[in-house]
Amino acid sequence: MGRKAQLEIAPPEAWWEGTTVVAGLSAGEAALLCALLAMLLYVRIAGRQAMKDALGAKNATRALDISALARVALVKEVFMAYLGAAILEPLLAIANTDSNANGKELFVTVLELLSLIFWFYMLTDAFDTSDTAAGFVYNKKLTVKHAFLKKVPRSKLDERNTLAGSLSRDVALWFCLLGIFAAFAGVVSHRDVVHSWAVVLLWTILHHNARLATSWGAGYFTTLLMPSAALLPLEYCLPLMGDLDIVGDDEGMADWHAFVKAQTGINLLIIYDGVTQDPIKPPTSPRPAAPKPPAAAANS
Secondary structure (H helix, E strand, O other): OOOOOOOOOOOOOHHHHOOOOOOOOEEEHHHHHHHHHHHHHHHHHHHHHHHHHHHOOEEEEEEHHHHHHHHHHHHHHHHHHHHHHHHHHHHHHHHHHOOOOOOHHHHHHHHHHHHHHHHHHHHHHHOOHHHHHHHHHHHHHOOOOOOOOOOOOHHHHHHHHHHOHHHHHHHHHHHHHHHHHHHHOOOHHHHHHHHHHHHHHHHHHHHHHHHOOOOOOHHHHHHHHHHHHHHHHHHHHHHHHOOOOOOOOOOHHHHHHHHHHHHOOEEEEEEOOOOOOOOOOOOOOOOOOOOOOOOOOOOO
């Protein structure tokens, strides 16, 4: 008889290598995705509660460093410039009919495009103080009740709920994180999500500078994953850099401080760089020279 065929028994497959209903996504990768989403959900719930507690605390005092706030504005300009340069690439990739990208790759590209759009929206909203300044003018500067003006009562809790974090703004970062996760899962290459990596890096730098300028309650890691909790309070801080004439004097500064306190419950402690000056001395004029005696008459 011939040689008996030897049956090779394949080693058992590890659980994380098992397939899922999503083609190309293993069980381990699906578990990591669920863990990431659960962590983001926990951070959002805990972070919002921490911000609400901080904003609702009695006599809550938060420091504002004007020098650090100026750096925040500079980093924001670099961030916006990058967004303007990067937003066309995913849009052109989606519209390219000659591309060989599959459905999953197109889905990741759409996530990246949405991320850039939401970052544009959030940064523009956080650094645009026109609505806050308008509220200050109508509530603090107008002393005559005109018949054509109507004030709509608004609860202080509404503003605190907004400052505690906004899901429509936080998804800008979460879309980036999902794109990076897709690259680690092998759905796309890291080169395909290079904009997500760049945005996360820029946000890390902007977040750190924003925390140095002011922090209104939530922890460092919480605001890192909840950009709105770190950026939205800046609407009440940026006018103090002298961009608006309404807070350009002592009375306007006091009125703005009271306005922020009434709207948010936060007592701002404003820290600025002071330069000591030497006392101004009155100019001293040189001592007039004594008149010379008239020349003696020449001897005749």
